[in-house]
Amino acid sequence: MDDARADIRLVEIASLGERLAALRLCEATALAAVRSSLERHGQLSALTLFVEPSGLEILDGFKRVRAARALGWSTMLARIDDVGAIDAKVRVCELHDRRGLTELEEAWLVRSLYRDDGLGQPEIARRMSRHKSWVWRRLMLVESLDAAVQADVRLGLLMPRAAVAVARLPRGNQTAASSVVMRRGLTVRQTELLVQDVLLLADAAARAEQLTQYLDAPILGRKPGLRATRDARNEADWMSGDVAKIRDLAGRLEARLLATPLGTLAPGAAEILHDALVRLSPVLRALDGAIHAATGREDAA
Numbered sequence: 001m002d003d004a005r006a007d008i009r010l011v012e013i014a015s016l017g018e019r020l021a022a023l024r025l026c027e028a029t030a031l032a033a034v035r036s037s038l039e040r041h042g043q044l045s046a047l048t049l050f051v052e053p054s055g056l057e058i059l060d061g062f063k064r065v066r067a068a069r070a071l072g073w074s075t076m077l078a079r080i081d082d083v084g085a086i087d088a089k090v091r092v093c094e095l096h097d098r099r100g101l102t103e104l105e106e107a108w109l110v111r112s113l114y115r116d117d118g119l120g121q122p123e124i125a126r127r128m129s130r131h132k133s134w135v136w137r138r139l140m141l142v143e144s145l146d147a148a149v150q151a152d153v154r155l156g157l158l159m160p161r162a163a164v165a166v167a168r169l170p171r172g173n174q175t176a177a178s179s180v181v182m183r184r185g186l187t188v189r190q191t192e193l194l195v196q197d198v199l200l201l202a203d204a205a206a207r208a209e210q211l212t213q214y215l216d217a218p219i220l221g222r223k224p225g226l227r228a229t230r231d232a233r234n235e236a237d238w239m240s241g242d243v244a245k246i247r248d249l250a251g252r253l254e255a256r257l258l259a260t261p262l263g264t265l266a267p268g269a270a271e272i273l274h275d276a277l278v279r280l281s282p283v284l285r286a287l288d289g290a291i292h293a294a295t296g297r298e299d300a301a
Contacts, residue, residue, distance in 0.1 A: 008046050011078045013065050016049070017057040020088065023108040024101075026063055027156050035067035043068075047078035048095065050088045056080070059088050060095050086117050090127045102160040104153060107142035110135055141167055146174040157182050162191040169195055172204055176211040183215060189240040196247070246287075 037044070047061035058065060059081060068076055083091055089109050093101065101109075113119045113127075121139065125132045142150075145167040152158040158166075158178055165188065166177045177198065181191050194214070201207045262270045 008077050008079045010075050011047075011049070011056065012074060013068055013076050014074065015055060016065060017052065017055055018062060019052070019057050020059065020092065021062050023089065023092070023112055024062055024105055025154065025160065026066065031063050031067060034063040035070060038064070038067050038071060043076055047076055048091075049078050049080045050083050051080060052085065057088070059083075059091055086113065086119070089113055093128055103138070103141065103164050104150070104160045107138040110138040111142045114139060144171065146171050148175045149178045152178050152182065159188060161188045162186070165191045165195050169198060170204065170207070173198065173207050173211060176208065176215065180211055180214045187236070187240065189244060190236065192244055193240050
């Protein structure tokens with residue numbers, strides 16, 4: 001074991017509380033991997049627990065405990081941290097600083113500290129060693145995301161990063177967008193593009209109609225009940241990612257060119273940039289032609 005410390009002890013796992021489990025994701029594939037590891041290698045790292053008036057609570061090790069229960073284990077090795085409920089939530093972030101929580105898990109932790117424990121945003125930022133803007137963004141994410149979409153994530157139906165993209169939409173459009181993503185098997189990149197396209201529409205009715213069309217449209221090249229092959233999805237994912245990058249870069253470059261005319265730059269820098277722009281122009285024209293050919297639309301640009 002890698003936790004060879006004096007405070008590690010054997011504990012009964014049947015009665016361990018899972019109060020903090022609501023702040024974490026437990027995907028089926030990850031749980032299956034943990035179960036397989038326990039079967040093959042035994043327990044490699046101790047659980048981390050803390051004490052509440054009702055008994056011992058899990059701070060870290062939810063998947064290990066659930067997998068062990070499924071295997072019929074009655075005890076596991078654990079260490080007990082001397083922290084209260086608030087510090088236990090902060091400790092979750094500390095323990096996963098390298099492995100990383102999803103953005104949505106971070107948001108759930110921040111909201112719990114803010115709503116359940118009554119901490120102000122500056123205090124949460126101090127305790128979590130984060131900037132106040134980080135705390136505000138996480139809080140706004142979870143407060144703006146429809147509960148039904150969050151439930152889809154908990155059930156493993158929607159990827160956490162896809163849910164973050166869906167959160168950019170008005171709440172009235174989020175469940176429909178989530179349904180589109182799940183039904184059509186969209187990747188995170190494709191979900192981001194979907195959200196961008198829907199946000200371009202002027203009003204709620206137009207957005208709802210567009211999402212209904214996406215949801216009801218036939219899924220070409222797929223048999224009912226079957227997901228697209230990995231190769232096909234990967235190719236679509238690459239192209240979707242390229243489109244998103246080009247949109248961002250093109251918008252940024254346009255803004256800079258308008259804000260900083262070449263004539264305001266130093267002569268050497270202006271000449272280099274001028275040559276680069278001249279070389280870029282035919283590349284963009286070729287891309288424009290490819291877009292026209294791929295979409296068959298005259299207004300593709």
